[in-house]
Amino acid sequence: MVASSSAKAGKRVKKTAAPPAANLSPPPNSRLIDRQTLLLCLALAAIVCAFYYPVVHNGFIRYDDDKYITDKAPVKAGLTWATVEWAFTTYDEANWHPLTWLSHALDCELFGLNPVGPHCVNVLLHAANAVLLFLLLQYATGLRWRSLMVAIMFALHPINVESAAWAAERKNVLSMLLFLLAFYAYVWYARDSGPRRYAVVACLYALALMAKPQVITFPFLLLLWDYWPLGRIGAADKAGSAARGGTAFESIRGLLLEKLPLLLLSAASAVLTMQAQQAGGAVRTLTRYGLPVRLETAVISYVCYLGKAFWPSKLVAMYPHSSQLYPVWQVGAAVVVLLLITAVVILRVRQQRYLAVGWFWFLGSLVPMIGLVQVGEQAMADRYAYISFIGLFVMVVWLIADWANARQISARWLVVPAVSCVLVLGILTNRQVHYWHDTESFWIRTIALTENNYVAHGEFAAMLHEQGRTDEAMEQIHAVLAIRPDDAPANLVVAEYERSHGNLEAAIERYQVVALSSANAGTRARAYSSLGYAYRQMGDSMKAKQAFEASLQFSPGQPPVMVALGVIEEREGDVSAAVRQFSHAMALQPTDVGYLLLAQALQQEGHADEAKAALERAAQLSRNLPQAQVQAESLLAGR
Secondary structure (H helix, E strand, O other), rough: OOOOOOOOOOOOOOOOOOOOOOOOOOHHHHOOOHHHHHHHHHHHHHHHHHOOOHHHHHOOOOOOHHHHHOOOHHHHOOOOHHHHHHHHHHHHHOOOOOOHHHHHHHHHHOOOOOOHHHHHHHHHHHHHHHHHHHHHHHHHHHHHHHHHHHHHHOOOOOOOHHHHOHHHHHHHHHHHHHHHHHHHHHHHHHHHHOOOOOOHHHHHHHHHHHHHHHHHHHHHHHHHHHOOOOOOOHHHHHHHHHHHOOOHHHHHHHHHHOHHHHHHHHHHHHHHHHHHHOOOOOOOOOOOHHHHHHHHHHHHHHHHHHHHHHOOOOOOEEEEEEOOOOOHHHHHHHHHHHHHHHHHHHHHOOOOHHHHHHHHHHHHHHHHHHHOOOEEEEEHHHHHHHHHHHHHHHHHHHHHHHHHHHHHHHHHHHHHHHHHHHHHHHHHHHHHOOOOOHHHHHHHHHHHHHOOOOHHHHHHHHHHHOOOHHHHHHHHHHHHHHHOOOHHHHHHHHHHHHHHHOOOHHHHHHHHHHHHHOHHHHHHHHHHHHHHHHHHHHHHHHHHHHHHHHHHOOOOOOOOHHHHHHHHHHHHOOOHHHHHHHHHHHHHHHOHHHHHHHHHHHHHOOHHHHHHHHHHHHHHHHOOOHHHHHHHHHHOOOO
């Protein structure tokens, strides 16, 4: 409403309302640390460590742990200046998260490649997140026991085991730590707003984004907290606006403007993330997953997350994305469930604000990961619930507590169900930690608990192949092709297998499938280069040359392919073209065989001095020059 004008005023001066200063007096029990709070924090951390103790017996999993830690040279080098520079400039693994890379590098500095160290650090970070969540809710609401119960549910819900027990998911627990600190700083700022306090919020949020961009919805979640528990929007806000001569609308506008710097950070993070994911080939095209499938998957995934919140069974690391439309009844039922819950929380918004805040926290925080922009092959993931489930936990705990208060039920009667809930969640979490013990049992369980999981079959096949269990690996690869006949990696594996067994025609058929159908330029380049080698084995130089040229069009910087193409051109009599290919290849990747081939081609062209220099370079590089000469002669002979 617009405040009344004073009759004594000659004219009314209009003011634009600034964000509500709030100056909220701290609620009861909102002091940061008293003796009881400290004891509860220690107990909470101890509970987490106790139920997660089996993690010390877990090894690294051949599913991102290799890509993030064991096979990543800059990470294994430890905290060097080169690693720091690399961390802030790389798009490796289709992400820009420099703090996560530095965290892994610090692990290697402290523990080497002993998996116990990273696992323990992850669990300690998870415990710290649980403690911070407890302190944050108590600080904002003044309700100690409700806040503690939410924190315990967060700490011990088995869906969060993926974030805490998977070494490669350091980014999840680290970004959450900074996210919660930023939230705490915001509550601190809301109580006595000022630029310095706001700067602390912005800095912590920027650091959280540098650990993992999943926290990108932070500014929107702050608006929810402005509504509840901070009370910066609503009845108190209207009263404050009227006192200042403004309107509630103007105050809300002020709160939106207040979030603008944080929204700019979100936008910058979104741009960097999309660049990284596109550079890494992680973004799936609409050809792979059409818009109708994405929308249906998003709706059904929301309901599946709800199901796993209240019945956490069959939790695995990979839930494969469907490439086909879902049954109409399934989509319809999911839409009805979501609309019904939304209607209920809106109807109860005046009496129970926390229901709307918790529900829209759950829905909103999942938006970046729900699959409208599809990254990877998963339809959903346990790690995506790490932030979003906090909203559901708040709804459940506050609703039960209000129900008990309305019926004047003593808190003592709630102790038994609360402790029972804690024990059940703890036992389930303890069991779930064992799922991450080793790679083989990890994939066997994933395959057993999911249907048509081509990703799990493919990853399991790669592990078996590394162990030399080729026949078992091929069984898994054929399982992949039974589900997805056009799967590029599986077709390439079968092609290599056929080629190694002399079945060149069968291998060529598989290579052609990938070369013509894959949407990934790197994969097509690999398929064409392998096709070239297969044709060369068959003695078909013309087709081999065409395949090598096609491979270089998709991926120009391939020294082995340049050498292979140069050999064909030299045998065809185009020595100048051969010299260009060999020279370019040696500039990128110097080898003894390559320089011997270059020397021979230069000799044929009459460049004796350059040929001599190439021979000297080959001698410098080679550990066994006679063997390298035999290999070069063999290539030129077409063997």
